[in-house]
Amino acid sequence: MANTVRLGIIGLGRLGYEHASNIHYLIRGAELHGVCSVDVEELIRAEREFTPSLLTRDYHEMLNASELDGIVIATNSQTHCRIICDAVKAGVRHIFTEKPIGMSMDEIDEIARTVEGSPETILQVGYNHRFDADLMAAKAQVDAGSIGDIVLVRIESRDQAGIEEFIVKFAPTSGGFIADMMTHDYDTARWFTGSEADTIFGVGGVFAYEGLKACNDMDNTAILMQFKNGVMVVITASRNSAYGYHAPMEVFGTKGAISIGTHSYAGRNAYMSSEGITRKCASWFFEYWRDTYRAEVEDFVRCIREHDQPKVGLEDGYKAIQWAIKANEAVKHKKVVTL
Ligand SMILES: NC(=O)c1ccc[n+]([C@@H]2O[C@H](COP(=O)([O-])OP(=O)(O)OC[C@H]3O[C@@H](n4cnc5c(N)ncnc54)[C@H](O)[C@@H]3O)[C@@H](O)[C@H]2O)c1
The missing domain is CATH 3.40.50.720 (NAD(P)-binding Rossmann-like Domain)
Structure with missing residues (x-):
């Protein structure tokens, strides 16, 4: 070479x-x-x-x-x-x-x-x-035992609201909401816990973009899981966050907790007036994950x-899709599915 x-x-x-x-x-x-x-x-x-x-x-x-x-x-x-x-x-x-x-x-x-x-x-x-500097720092703390044993991982993914026409056009080629967006979060949960989902339950629906119903897709979903090592994992996702992109995460352990990106600030400025304190949110996922x-x-x-x-x-990519297929089944049929 x-x-x-x-x-x-x-x-x-x-x-x-x-x-x-x-x-x-x-x-x-x-x-x-x-x-x-x-x-x-x-x-x-x-x-x-x-x-x-x-x-x-x-x-x-x-x-x-x-x-x-x-x-x-x-x-x-x-x-x-x-x-x-x-x-x-x-x-x-x-x-x-x-x-x-x-x-x-x-x-x-x-x-x-x-x-x-x-x-x-x-x-x-x-x-x-997995290449985010703050997530990597949090993972290093977890591995060092600073929060004890992990009890719960909570991940939220809220995509900035968009134009319905584009969202509906994108849906059929995306693999569906769970495979497209939530596999990122499932991969993060696997990475942090070093384990895989065992039991999956979920709910979801179309709350914002009516046209998604014809594509058999969703715009908001909440999934609750127990991993094979006992850790509880909750992942929620939305395609219509009105205030911008927001992806908070918390790892709760027997000796402490780490929260990451609790508020999705764009920049460091805060604007103070008689109305209170205002800060801008990250406007879309590119801004948040660019690095x-x-x-x-x-x-x-x-x-x-x-x-x-x-x-x-390959194994990570494989596991994410294997999970997405089961998670879809859990949400669509409102039943507990095992992986
Ligand atoms: N990791 C992330 O955060 C993230 C974010 C957005 C999209 N994605 C992924 O990236 C991929 C692309 O998404 P996007 O939003 O950029 O889509 P896009 O529609 O903007 O771009 C798709 C590109 O692929 C080209 N293309 C399609 N079929 C082709 C073919 N057979 N040969 C050559 N070129 C072809 C199109 O011309 C276009 O340039 C998707 O799989 C999506 O899931 C990942």
């Missing part, structure tokens, strides 16, 4: 463009060598901004580019399985894929079979919350360079 890690990106939408910019401008030792999108406007913009050596609408061309050291997949979720499997079969050794890795048990089984048949493949999955998108791809580059295994790999 050359000194510089050469990456190709497939998908140049919201996340793809962010990853492309990070690789091009911010990640030392990495080069954005190739870009791919089915959208011509996005390609023109990327060509102007990043002047990549390889520009294509056909992702197979990217997979066959032998000069690449790895690829980043940031296409719509329903394409991930196909592209991951095609990449492994084309001999791509280092793959970073946005979450979720697949949309069904058949898909994640196919990915597992394909990757396991090619042991030299390194697959990193984009559960970016983690850079950190996860930076670590992908490090793994390529040092022949290391990623922090979030």
